[in-house]
Amino acid sequence: MSLVTLENALSKIGKESYGIGAFNVANMEMVMGAIKAAEELKSPIILQVAEGRLRYSPLHLIGPAMIAAAKAASIPVVVHLDHGFSMEVIAQALELGFSSVMFDGSAYVLEKNIDMTNEVKKMAKKYGASVEAEIGKVGGSEGDYKSVEMLITSVADAKTFYENTQVDALAIAIGTAHGHYKEQPKLQFKRLEEITQIIDCPLVLHGGSGLTPDDFKNCIQHKIKKVNIATASFENIAHKVGEVAKRSKNNTFFQYLDAVLEATYENVKNHILIFGSQNKG
Template sequence: MTLVKMKDILAHAEENQYGVGAFSVANIEMVMGAIRAAEELRSPLILQIAEVRLKHSPLNIIGPAMVAAAKAATVPVAVHFDHGLTEEKIQEALEIGFSSIMYDGSHHPLEKNIAETKKMASIACEYGATVEAEIGQVGGSEDGSVDLEVLITSTEEAKRFAAETGIDALAIAIGNAHGMYKGEPNLRFDRLEEINGELDIPLVLHGGSGISGNDFRTCIRHGIRKINVATATFNTVVEMVNVQTPFKDYFSYHDSVIEAAGENVKRHMEMFQSVGRLKGDKAHV
């Protein structure tokens, strides 16, 4: 159990019909909290950071820490570069040792998205890394700076995109959105089921913060294998830390952030049905 390819984690999830949480982190405390949670619940884990977050958490600092933590873990952990926008940063993440990357060309027309994704996939292939990409447009933006409209993924375009790019996992838009939802999420399960019936690669759900346990289970039943969670973790940390202020010393604060991040990870792992899903462990559903 150590740093592994995301492709292998998702293959086991597909074989056993569960979802794997991909948890965004911003500091070493969140990394520690996520891994402790995964080890406690005997669940596979995907640690990730998005390119737009690097202004707060420089890749050359947090990246090696994520990789080192994964290598020391007692459960399988993939380290993923999420929403990669530039070749420079994708290359840097791969050099650091990230075991998977996502190139996000969803803002481009289909033809350019295919061409750019193939280029990034070729680079990742040199490192043996898993490749995720996106088609359609998930609502909002990863850092909340832009209120993007949801563009539901076309089944035919998804088939073409997967066939021409050769990617390992595909993020789709079915009404999901980054950040917290302004109302009840209205997910297009019919479109998800249709896409899943036509593709033979794991599907990815971005914008997992705020979706109900029932909706997660429906998504998993229809082919979603990787579920991204960011805002829920950040919000849980802030809420739990605010309850305990003022702190007597820094290290009490440090421990509180670890605990808060871990609690959110555990809550989502339960919903995703990944608890006890390690090879050789008895599954907990």
């Protein structure tokens, strides 16, 4: 199946009730672990890296590994730039061969967000790539960027934005947050329903790590089609690596790499089963 666009992957869902997991990766072992889980479960998958993490995973190094893995995979794989803020990084991702990019203009007023998103759409069109955008603000912190306060997406703003951009996917804020939750999130399903009634666009849930399986399933039933997972993977890796370190003081470098791969595989497999995308690839 190999490398596909975000628009292609999400359009295959149609009226079925499942979501596709978008898993942030930071090195080759995470890429390998994520693909291993998706192939085992015959699930489509989205591999992504956020601009805020590029200090740890430079795009010119991690990008080609993600693309090579996608092209060799037996299932559909989207290679996506998550939370792209700068035109330079978005352009670099497209030039490398990413099949999808996200422009996060949520910090701007609506009109500027629309204008800049349309500029990104023009850039992406030259490469046949998809575009995700964001309306409202998902709380917490993405990568090395400063934490922001949550701003639930306005129905009117979502309508105006989509009518003027026709993006391939739209990230909305309904009560989730990036990183760790200080308290159990209160998801705004009524707002989600209101938005799905007025725009016909695949919706994206950011800040998925920390939600319960029922939270995810409710979101998917309310037409969320792309679900982002980052923190859960990174935390599982830290835990697994810590377990290896405790077992022996004579571990090899490669035992730690195996732990990274296995921890990613476990977390991705678990979420694919929750999202219901197994056997959809």
